[in-house]
Amino acid sequence: MPIPVQRDPELTRTRLAQWLRDTLPAHDVVVGPVTVPRTAGFSAEILLCDARWREHGRERTVPLAVRVAPTGHRIFPDLRWREQVAMQVALADTAVPVAPVLGHEPDPQPLGAPFVVMVRVAGEVPADLPSYHRQGxxxxxxxxxxxxxxxxxxxxxxxxxxxxxxxxxxxxxxxxxxxxxxxxxxxxxxxxxxxxxxxxxxxxxxxxxxxxxxxxxxxxxxxxxxxxxxxxxxxxxxxxxxxxxxxxxxxxxxxxxxxxxxxxxxxxxxxxxxxxxxxxxxxxxxxxxxxxxxxxxxxxxxxxxxxxxxxxxxxxxxxxxxxxxxxxxxxxxxxxxxxxxxxxxxxxxxxxxxxxx
CATH class of the missing domain: 3.90.1200.10 (Aminoglycoside phosphotransferase (APH), C-terminal lobe)
Structure with a gap:
């Protein structure tokens, strides 16, 4: 069950595109429609989109997953946002499979809360609701x-x-x-x-x-x-x-x-x-x-x-x-x-x- 949508999709696209331009060696950034995964959990806001940009003279199209720190919908009173992001970044250099992190933003100004931008990994996830024991x-x-x-x-x-x-x-x-x-x-x-x-x-x-x-x-x-x-x-x-x-x-x-x-x-x-x-x-x-x-x-x-x-x-x-x-x-x-x-x-x-x- 995903966390409720808390933002304007078009404003999110605009601000995310600007952040990508400012953070990556990217030009002509275009961010596609922003959606919420049906099977997302309730511990953070997950945004999915495809982005296209030019990098070092070549065009790239990258499926993105943006994890936004929860604000009014926190399960735990202690967020530990920096620790969880740092752990995922560090594991990229190990044999533990994790989603590649393109960048992370501790400042809440762009999207209203800190966030991390990852390459969306292709594949299938066993669902909690309905349970993977019942269907899927x-x-x-x-x-x-x-x-x-x-x-x-x-x-x-x-x-x-x-x-x-x-x-x-x-x-x-x-x-x-x-x-x-x-x-x-x-x-x-x-x-x-x-x-x-x-x-x-x-x-x-x-x-x-x-x-x-x-x-x-x-x-x-x-x-x-x-x-x-x-x-x-x-x-x-x-x-x-x-x-x-x-x-x-x-x-x-x-x-x-x-x-x-x-x-x-x-x-x-x-x-x-x-x-x-x-x-x-x-x-x-x-x-x-x-x-x-x-x-x-x-x-x-x-x-x-x-x-x-x-x-x-x-x-x-x-x-x-x-x-x-x-x-x-x-x-x-x-x-x-x-x-x-x-x-x-x-x-x-x-x-x-x-x-x-």
Whole structure:
């Protein structure tokens, strides 16, 4: 579900063309119609357009994706815009596939907020709405292709986890810190959720020690943030939650998001996708070591996703996309899956005051 359109398309075209002329070695810049992708998320405004210009005497036509920092529709109170852009720029020199960055603008004056201009990578993205388990190119694929997409997505993610964080502009992020969420439950609109309170108590009681060798993390690691060219990842998208920590954190989020888009919404999981056990064994081989504290990170993923969905629903109501008190199923389903995950971890939900499953 894309963030609501917040700007005049023609004025945006004019200002973006001027910015390209000022920033690139480009002349005779023409920017085509600006559209919003149907499957975009709610964490930033995404604008798509084609641009044509002359560069060093030659004409170029480039498909562009412009990611504009959110202003009135922020999920997280801490934007970390510079960090996420810097991370994507730095990864262009590694084996991690990312969309090439043509430039970025920290000044909000041209488009009303900071933005980054990327080359739009050709390919297909598994959709969240409707879930890729129910329809779309991945649902229509053979089980063999579905399996290949899963394995190759994990292999691409593992390339990030094997990088030295000292070579990248990534630091510990509040979006990965348990107490950050605990201190901002009112901002997210999750402060009255008993399942969230029970999860927070369990996570505090079972928090593992800090990793001896933290790895760079993607943060929002999921199939829906990958552009696939055929069966191969062409670009990992959305570095808003980039962090340092255990690779298990990314893997847990990856697994939880897939579970939410299948069992979490009552959809049958695609037959070709590997099981959790197969995935864990495969990722351990990619890392060259056994996985550590995965259950903790899976509960943490369920907790954080539940909190984030409360904020998304609140924003949808504030913008008029949903009527107030609409009981949109996104957060309700996320809460139900959090309760299920807590029960699997051995939490006595009745004694914790959490309604039954």
């Amino acid at each position: 190119w991945l649902a229509d694929a053979t089980p063999t292709r579905q399996r290949a997409v899963w394995w190759r997505a994990l292999a691409a993610m593992s390339r990030l986890h094997r990088l030295d964080p000292a070579t990248l502009p990534v630091t510990a992020a509040p979006t990965g810190d348990l107490e950050f969420y605990a201190g901002h439950l009112d901002h997210f609109g999750a402060d009255g959720n008993p399942a969230v309170a029970a999860a927070l108590a369990w996570l505090r009681a079972h928090r593992p020690p800090a990793p001896a060798a933290p790895a760079p993390l993607w943060g929002d690691a999921r199939l829906g943030n990958i552009v696939f060219a055929g069966d191969r990842p062409a670009a990992l998208l959305d570095w808003e939650m980039t962090d340092v920590g255990r690779p298990e954190s990314d893997l847990a989020w990856f697994l939880h998001m897939d579970r939410f888009l299948s069992a979490g919404i009552g959809a049958a999981r695609l037959p070709g996708l590997p099981t959790r056990a197969e995935t864990v064994a495969y990722y351990a081989r990619l890392l060259g070591r056994p996985l550590e504290h995965l259950e903790y990170h899976e509960v943490d993923a369920a907790f954080r996703f539940c909190v984030v969905t409360a904020r998304v629903v609140r924003l949808l109501e504030r913008t008029g996309v949903l009527p107030p008190g609409s009981d949109f199923p996104l957060h309700r389903n996320a809460t139900a899956l959090l309760r299920r995950r807590l029960a699997e971890a051995g939490v006595d939900l009745s004694s914790a005051g959490v309604p039954g499953l």
